[in-house]
Amino acid sequence: xxxxxxxxxxxxxxxxxxxxxxxxxxxxxxxxxxxxxxxxxxxxxxxxxxxxxxxxxxxxxxxxxxxxxxxxxxxxxxxxxxxxxxxxxxxxxxxxxxxxxxxxxxxxxxxxxxxxxxxxxxxxxxxxxxxxxxxxxxxxxxxx
Numbered sequence: 035x036x037x038x039x040x041x042x043x044x045x046x047x048x049x050x051x052x053x054x055x056x057x058x059x060x061x062x063x064x065x066x067x068x069x070x071x072x073x074x075x076x077x078x079x080x081x082x083x084x085x086x087x088x089x090x091x092x093x094x095x096x097x098x099x100x101x102x103x104x105x106x107x108x109x110x111x112x113x114x115x116x117x118x119x120x121x122x123x124x125x126x127x128x129x130x131x132x133x134x135x136x137x138x139x140x141x142x143x144x145x146x147x148x149x150x151x152x153x154x155x156x157x158x159x160x161x162x163x164x165x166x167x168x169x170x171x172x173x174x175x176x177x178x
Contacts, residue, residue, distance in 0.1 A: 040083050101146075
């Protein structure tokens with residue numbers, strides 16, 4: 035039975051850190067608000083709690099949460115355009131999808147499922163690639 039709606043965040047950070055050691059940063063997106071230089075943190079993955087849909091009874095509620103995994107990479111400067119920033123981001127995105135799709139983080143959560151991706155964003159010297167995952171949890175014993 036779940037007691038913390040966002041408990042999965044630390045589990046995501048631990049799983050990604052342990053399995054993709056070449057990442058310089060794996061953290062909650064809340065640390066982005068404290069960063070003046072995003073490029074210095076790249077290549078990075080940030081976890082962001084997204085929207086959630088709930089349904090249930092007076093005694094239990096199931097919540098399908100969206101988690102955004104933001105892949106952030108340094109811009110690839112290649113005049114031949116054969117090794118682009120998007121290619122680098124796509125390689126990392128593929129690793130994340132393989133790592134998290136069908137993963138069951140704990141007994142409080144059902145298996146995660148890859149749900150798509152958002153538009154890429156290219157800043158000065160870096161690119162961001164958002165991946166969307168859904169995971170379900172249940173809160174029981176809500177009222178008597």
